[in-house]
Every structure is written in C-alpha cells, then in structure tokens.
Amino acid sequence: MQWLRLICLAALCSALPARAAPAGDPFNSPLWPNMHKLMLGGGKVVFDPKVKVTIPERVEDGHFVPVTVDARELGEVRELVLFADYNPIPRALRYQPLAAQPRLSVAMRVNQATPIRAAALDGKGVWHVSGQWLDAPGGGCALPSQTRSTTDWNSLLGRVSGRAWREDGALRVRLGVMHPMDTGLVSNVARFNIEQLDIRDADNRLLARLETDASLAENPLFTLHLRPTPTPLLRASSQDNDGNHYTATLPLAP
Amino acid sequence: MPTLRLCLAWCALLLAPLAAALELRPQAIAPDTWMLEADTGYFTPQNGGFLVNMAFIATDEGVVVIGSGPSRQFGERYRKLIEDTTGKRVLEVIITHKHPDHFLGNQAFRDVPIRADAKTTAMIKAEGEGLAENLYRLVGDGMRGTEALAPTAPLNLGVRNIGGHRLEFIAVPGHTQSDIAVFDHTTGVLFAIDQVFNQRTPTLPNADLAQWRQSLAQLAAVPFKLLVPGHGPVSRDATPIAATRDYLDWLDATLRDAAERGLAPTEAMLLPIPERFAHWGEARAEWRRSIGFMYGRYERAALPWLTPPR
Structure with a gap:
C-alpha cells in the first residue's frame, strides 16, 4: 500500500500550487512563495496599494531603515506584519492594533537590498500586501550593535523613554527601549532581542501588542497611534528572549 | 557598409553624453591656479563618482594638488591633465578630509607626498576600505583597480611658502571630524572645499553642526578674493558661506521641531x-x-x- 500512499501524496502536492503564493508579486521576488507561507501562514492574499509603506529609497547603512506602515484605508485591520524578503530574519514585527489605528513607524535592519513589505489582515481574514524596494549595501544584520561598542550597556539596557501627543482623533505615542536587539548572526554574540511589547491602560486593559524580532534596529523606537482613551496613563511592558522584563508608565496630559 | 557606419554613428551618439559628463576641463581661476568643476548630483556610473571640485596650484617648485578624486582611473587622468596644463611635475597632494571622493585617486600620486592631518589619515586607515x-556599489566599473591608499605624509597647520606661493593650512572641522581649508595668500584664493557648498545641498554623514558653524565664521573672516567651494561654482564673495550656514541652521531647527x-x-x-x-x-x-545620519540625536533629546x- 506504500505506493498508493505515495501517489496520494503526489496528488496532494500537485494540488497545492492552486493554494500556493498568489501570482502578481510586483517585485518578482523568488522568495515571495516562502514569505507567503512563513509570514502569512499561506493565507488568502491580495496585493493592495491601500496599505502604504514609506521608506527611504536607499540607505547606505543597513543598521537603520526607518519604515512607516499605514493601513487605515482598509478600515478594520486585525494585525499588521512587517517583513523583508531577503533578510536572514525576514520578519521585523507583528502588530495587533487592538485599540489603536492600523499604522506604525519603526526602524529595522536589512542585510542587503530587498523588498520591504507590510501585510494587513482585514476583518474577513484576507491579507492585503504592499511594499517598497529598498536599495542597501550588505551587512546590516551581520554587523555588531553600535551602542554596544560605544557605551555601557549595563546602565542602559532596558531603559524606557516615551512621550505622547494628542492629535486629531488619535493619541500619538512614541516609546523607545534601549536594547541591542542582537541578531545572533555576529560571531560570539548570541541572539538577544525584545520579543514582545504590550501597551495597557490604567485598568490593565490591553490596547496594543507588538511581537518583535531581532531584525528591528537596535534601541527600537515605536511610533503608535492609539484611539482616544480616557485613561490618565499608559503602561508599557516588554520582555526579551532572556526573560528580562522592562516596564514603564507614561502619564498622559489631560 | 552604410548600415555599419550608421550603427557606429548611433553608438557615438549614445556614448556622447557619457563622454561629455566625464570630460575633465580645467578652468584657470587665478594666476597659477586651476579648478575642475564637478557634477552637483549624486554618485552614478555616468559621472564616475566625479562630484567634487578639484583644484591645483602650479608653484615654482611644482604643482600642489588639492584632492585626488574618486577613483584610481580618475586620479590617473587627472594627473596627466595637471601635467599637460601646467607643464610642471606634481609636488604634493593635499587631502582635506576623509570623504572617499576626495582621496580615492591617491594611487595615481603614490610617488609624491600625499599629505593629510593625523586625524584624517587615521580615519582613512580605519574606514577607507568601507x-x-x-563607491564601488554606486559607481561600478569606473572604480576598477581603486584601493584606499592612506595619506603618506603629515600636513601641518599654519603657513608654508611653496615655490612663490604663501599657503596657509587652516583647521575648519565640522563637515567631518577633521577638515582643512587652504588659503593662498599670494593669489587670494580660499579653497574651502567641503566646508562650503554652493548651489548643492551639503552632505552630513559625519557632521558636527556646532563645529561647522564655527568654522564657517572663521572662513568668512578670511580676506579672500575668490572662494572655491567643494561643490558648485566659485564665488567672489561670502554668499555661499552664508548660504551653507543658513541651510545648517534651517536643518537644525527643523529636525528639533520635528522631534518635538x-x-x-x-x-x-x-x-x-x-x-x-x-x-x-x-x-x-x-x-x-x-x-538617517542626524535625526536619532534629536529624537533622543x-x-x-x-x-x-x-
């Protein structure tokens, strides 16, 4: 019966392409099928310019690539994923904007020129994918942390800074955590990165959640846009893969 | 055969802009003094990385060359041009600061002293290869054979008399950690090089704005007759110094406001x-x-x- 099993398997495999990565990738990236599978779980995808990705067209230092993702035009968005096809660690983050607008700004690393993509999961479970091509030199992920070589991490590690601004219909929040975000790709430096950042209100209600990867730039600084909330303060809590917890309170001016 | 000729004509037409962009044409700007005015764009294969004004002074002892250019190939052509133009041999090369378009032509001058101050030489040794x-990535084939050759001789500040020219070497840091301007007291030409940009946006990968402003004030006080900026046309007055200062002030205020x-x-x-x-x-x-270079500091603050x- 072994051969029958094999035939069934073969049939199954040949049936797979129908559900495989959707065609029409604007970057023609050979890694798109992998990205589709690994980043988006092989889910239903449309390429959609309503998801806006803003980056500089080129960087000369792969350590720091500022990115803004804005999926507000889609209406309801359950989550946002930011990734770079040609990065050794493709995903930079996954964002659940529970009580926030589906947009954020952050900086990531790239190891070479690559598409920088964002995918937004809408209320019907469809991924809306868009991106920009970034020209970059090699090595952003495989070079040592710059803060590590110039300052004393002992006093800086996990220090949180932040500020909030009220602007039309939203609360702009910038939160930074001092952290090397080591990729594990530099010899003799193990992977060491923040894995999660939660933002809660004074009653500990979760407002936004970020899952973060080592391909974010070191000392990550997040710009988020919360929906208006009566809470007098925000609580930020994050943890890294070494089990360290970093927490801070950000008071909000009335 | 006419087809072939037509083909060749077409090829010549297609190549014309490339050749024109790379044509090196020295302008006489003062007695014994020439300048090559560069493209004010960004590094591309078409301009071969030639983005910075080059200058040379033909003294009685030989030619003092300020900057060696962006590549070996460029340096070699440039040296021939200098010798053809002046009928004199090259005496020495002055490297004003560490940026690659100013020193990657050094290989063409390895038989004469290539002078830079100790700080610049140390930085070129450490960062030159990177x-x-x-530049290889941006310019491509025009960079072939280019290696970062560090300066080979010291450059002392102050006045030196060279073959009938009284040259003063002035420390004017700010564009990078160490920058040198050259003032020829004999002709009144001030080679401000990259401290001053004229009609071309300043580049700030290693800038220290406070230092740069101070250096601009220092340059404005020099009694020059002609100013050679690093990028853009020469000037008979201090307008480009004021404009560079204006840009740095605007950038500083705008970044601070954006971060706030x-x-x-x-x-x-x-x-x-x-x-x-x-x-x-x-x-x-x-x-x-x-x-990318500067905003992080303002955000932090x-x-x-x-x-x-x-």
Whole structure:
C-alpha cells in the first residue's frame, strides 16, 4: 500500500500550487512563495496599494531603515506584519492594533537590498500586501550593535523613554527601549532581542501588542497611534528572549 | 557598409553624453591656479563618482594638488591633465578630509607626498576600505583597480611658502571630524572645499553642526578674493558661506521641531524644503540622507526617560 500512499501524496502536492503564493508579486521576488507561507501562514492574499509603506529609497547603512506602515484605508485591520524578503530574519514585527489605528513607524535592519513589505489582515481574514524596494549595501544584520561598542550597556539596557501627543482623533505615542536587539548572526554574540511589547491602560486593559524580532534596529523606537482613551496613563511592558522584563508608565496630559 | 557606419554613428551618439559628463576641463581661476568643476548630483556610473571640485596650484617648485578624486582611473587622468596644463611635475597632494571622493585617486600620486592631518589619515586607515566599497556599489566599473591608499605624509597647520606661493593650512572641522581649508595668500584664493557648498545641498554623514558653524565664521573672516567651494561654482564673495550656514541652521531647527512634534523619521523625510534650498542639487535626497545620519540625536533629546538608569 506504500505506493498508493505515495501517489496520494503526489496528488496532494500537485494540488497545492492552486493554494500556493498568489501570482502578481510586483517585485518578482523568488522568495515571495516562502514569505507567503512563513509570514502569512499561506493565507488568502491580495496585493493592495491601500496599505502604504514609506521608506527611504536607499540607505547606505543597513543598521537603520526607518519604515512607516499605514493601513487605515482598509478600515478594520486585525494585525499588521512587517517583513523583508531577503533578510536572514525576514520578519521585523507583528502588530495587533487592538485599540489603536492600523499604522506604525519603526526602524529595522536589512542585510542587503530587498523588498520591504507590510501585510494587513482585514476583518474577513484576507491579507492585503504592499511594499517598497529598498536599495542597501550588505551587512546590516551581520554587523555588531553600535551602542554596544560605544557605551555601557549595563546602565542602559532596558531603559524606557516615551512621550505622547494628542492629535486629531488619535493619541500619538512614541516609546523607545534601549536594547541591542542582537541578531545572533555576529560571531560570539548570541541572539538577544525584545520579543514582545504590550501597551495597557490604567485598568490593565490591553490596547496594543507588538511581537518583535531581532531584525528591528537596535534601541527600537515605536511610533503608535492609539484611539482616544480616557485613561490618565499608559503602561508599557516588554520582555526579551532572556526573560528580562522592562516596564514603564507614561502619564498622559489631560 | 552604410548600415555599419550608421550603427557606429548611433553608438557615438549614445556614448556622447557619457563622454561629455566625464570630460575633465580645467578652468584657470587665478594666476597659477586651476579648478575642475564637478557634477552637483549624486554618485552614478555616468559621472564616475566625479562630484567634487578639484583644484591645483602650479608653484615654482611644482604643482600642489588639492584632492585626488574618486577613483584610481580618475586620479590617473587627472594627473596627466595637471601635467599637460601646467607643464610642471606634481609636488604634493593635499587631502582635506576623509570623504572617499576626495582621496580615492591617491594611487595615481603614490610617488609624491600625499599629505593629510593625523586625524584624517587615521580615519582613512580605519574606514577607507568601507568608503571605497560603497563607491564601488554606486559607481561600478569606473572604480576598477581603486584601493584606499592612506595619506603618506603629515600636513601641518599654519603657513608654508611653496615655490612663490604663501599657503596657509587652516583647521575648519565640522563637515567631518577633521577638515582643512587652504588659503593662498599670494593669489587670494580660499579653497574651502567641503566646508562650503554652493548651489548643492551639503552632505552630513559625519557632521558636527556646532563645529561647522564655527568654522564657517572663521572662513568668512578670511580676506579672500575668490572662494572655491567643494561643490558648485566659485564665488567672489561670502554668499555661499552664508548660504551653507543658513541651510545648517534651517536643518537644525527643523529636525528639533520635528522631534518635538513626535514625527517618525519617515515623516520628517517628507517635510517641505524651503524655496531657497529646494533648487539646490540633490535637495530632497540629501535631506533624506541627513535624517538617517542626524535625526536619532534629536529624537533622543525630545523623549524623556520613563525609567531611571540601572
């Protein structure tokens, strides 16, 4: 019966392409099928310019690539994923904007020129994918942390800074955590990165959640846009893969 | 055969702009003094990385060359041009600062002293290879055979009399950690090089704005008759010095304001550029680059710590 099993398997495999990565990738990236599978779980995808990705067209230092993702035009968005096809660690983050607008700004690393993509999961479970091509030199992920070589991490590690601004219909929040975000790709430096950042209100209600990867730039600084909330303060809590917890309170001016 | 001739004519036409862009034409700007005015764009295969003004002074002892250019190939052509133009041999090369388009032609001058101050020489030794690599990536084939050859001789500050020219070497840091301007007291020409940009947006990968402003004030006080900027045309007055200062002031104030408003770097990149700078070469591209180099410091200053140091 072994051969029958094999035939069934073969049939199954040949049936797979129908559900495989959707065609029409604007970057023609050979890694798109992998990205589709690994980043988006092989889910239903449309390429959609309503998801806006803003980056500089080129960087000369792969350590720091500022990115803004804005999926507000889609209406309801359950989550946002930011990734770079040609990065050794493709995903930079996954964002659940529970009580926030589906947009954020952050900086990531790239190891070479690559598409920088964002995918937004809408209320019907469809991924809306868009991106920009970034020209970059090699090595952003495989070079040592710059803060590590110039300052004393002992006093800086996990220090949180932040500020909030009220602007039309939203609360702009910038939160930074001092952290090397080591990729594990530099010899003799193990992977060491923040894995999660939660933002809660004074009653500990979760407002936004970020899952973060080592391909974010070191000392990550997040710009988020919360929906208006009566809470007098925000609580930020994050943890890294070494089990360290970093927490801070950000008071909000009335 | 006519087809072939037509073909060749077409090829010549297609290649014409490339050749024109790379044509090196020295302008006599003062007695014994020449300059090559460069493209005010960005590094491309078409311009071969030739983006910086080059100058040379033909003294009685030989030619003092300020900057060696962006590549070996360029340096070799440049040296021949200098010798053809002046009928004199090259005496020495002055490297004013560490940026690659100013020193990667050094290989063509390895038999004469290549002078730079100790700080610049040390930085070229440490960073030169990386800087050269970046130019390979942007310029491509024109960089073939280029290696980062560090300066070989010291450059002392102060006045030196060379073959009938009284040359003063002045420390004017700010564009990088160490920059040297050259003032020829004999002709009144001030070679401000990259401290002053004229109609081309300043580049800031290693800038210290406070130092740079101080150096600009120092340069404005020099009694020059002619100013040679690093990029853009020569000037008979201090207008480009004031304009460079104006740009640095605007950039400083705009970045501070953006950080205070909580703008992310990508948002700051899209801010409007005032009319008076918008028409300068590479205005938007250099603004974007400068955000990458500088904005982090302003963001840091605008975000209060929420937790104490450990």
